[in-house]
Amino acid sequence: IIDTLQLTRVIDAIGMLRASRHWNEDDQSGVQDWVAAYLDWLLSSRHGLDEAAQANNHGTWYDVQVACMALFTGREDVAAAVLECVPARRLATQIEPDGRQPLELARTRALSYAAMNLLGMFDLATLAARLGLDLWHWESRDGRSIRRAFAWLVAHGLDTPVWSYQQIT
Numbered sequence: 001i002i003d004t005l006q007l008t009r010v011i012d013a014i015g016m017l018r019a020s021r022h023w024n025e026d027d028q029s030g031v032q033d034w035v036a037a038y039l040d041w042l043l044s045s046r047h048g049l050d051e052a053a054q055a056n057n058h059g060t061w062y063d064v065q066v067a068c069m070a071l072f073t074g075r076e077d078v079a080a081a082v083l084e085c086v087p088a089r090r091l092a093t094q095i096e097p098d099g100r101q102p103l104e105l106a107r108t109r110a111l112s113y114a115a116m117n118l119l120g121m122f123d124l125a126t127l128a129a130r131l132g133l134d135l136w137h138w139e140s141r142d143g144r145s146i147r148r149a150f151a152w153l154v155a156h157g158l159d160t161p162v163w164s165y166q167q168i169t
Contacts, residue, residue, distance in 0.1 A: 096144065
């Protein structure tokens, strides 16, 4: 499921195709039907439910896919249900008050996974904004937030000559 996270980019591209005279309603409905079937599989299969339960970037990207596909197929209720849980389910559990993402930093490609997870959180915030939810400015009482995670990653991953965590590639 983590390997299909790029389908969200395909869905964005389909939005651009809508204006083309070479993209017709049959094309659109065919893709929407396929995405709807995949979304149903994500929501009900053992594999999908296992991925939804992951506490690291796999869970984040599962939520991105479900929210994006739900919005694309007109299932705003499904998107809202996922996105409303992001603060408690993803942000408060994956980001420390100082901005670290310990589940990603414990991995062998810590910088890559921390950046990947943060990108997923950015996507969730962008999708949530479509429903009037503001994840960009959400902050827990002890300071956990997307902005804090971004600031930590810049300060420790980009603004320092030495990365303090494992990065095998």
